[in-house]
Amino acid sequence: MISISELLAANLHDVFGNRDAATRREAIERVYTDDVVFTDPEGTVRGRSAVEDKAASLLAGAPGDFVFAEDGARYLGDDVGALAWAFGPVDAPVVRGIDVITVVDGRISSVRTFFAEPVA
Numbered sequence: 435m436i437s438i439s440e441l442l443a444a445n446l447h448d449v450f451g452n453r454d455a456a457t458r459r460e461a462i463e464r465v466y467t468d469d470v471v472f473t474d475p476e477g478t479v480r481g482r483s484a485v486e487d488k489a490a491s492l493l494a495g496a497p498g499d500f501v502f503a504e505d506g507a508r509y510l511g512d513d514v515g516a517l518a519w520a521f522g523p524v525d526a527p528v529v530r531g532i533d534v535i536t537v538v539d540g541r542i543s544s545v546r547t548f549f550a551e552p553v554a
Contacts, residue, residue, distance in 0.1 A: 435540040438515040439508050441465055445533060445542060446519055450489045451502035462486050467543045474547035485545075499523045505530055513537045 436444070448461035462482050471478060472485050479488055505527075506518040516534045520527035530550035535542045 436465065438510050438513075438535070438537055441535060441537060441542050442508050442515045442517040442533070443504075445535060445545060446502050446504065446517060449485070450492065452489070453493050455490065458489060459486060465542055467538060467541045470542055471544045472547070473545070475549060496521075497523075500528075503527070 444461055444465045449458055449465070452458040452461065462485060466482050466485060468482060469480060470482060470485055471480050472488060479485060500522050501524060503520050503524070504517060505520040509516040514534065514536055516532055518530065518532045520530045522528035532548050532550075534546045534548070536544040
């Protein structure tokens with residue numbers, strides 16, 4: 435069974451940070467439940483294919499040098515976890531956020547993404 439820490443990393447790196455459609459889909463099948471719910475400030479999507487579309491769209495709209503990087507410690511509970519991240523060129527992120535996951539039977543059943551408030 436995949437640990438919550440490993441699921442946090444897979445969500446960020448293997449799905450949302452992965453520009454290869456085939457390996458991204460393999461990761462989606464491995465880490466999410468069939469009926470996963472993904473919510474961010476743009477709205478809510480349901481199901482693996484919807485999460486795949488969300489990740490593909492995000493990456494297609496971002497410059498090639500934009501990458502996701504972990505931006506702090508992983509926070510773990512019995513069936514939840516959280517991971518802060520940064521997105522943009524290495525050492526010059528343009529957006530920061532945090533993903534909070536809920537895990538059921540060893541897979542992510544929900545992801546809640548929050549964006550950091552821009553620093554003035």
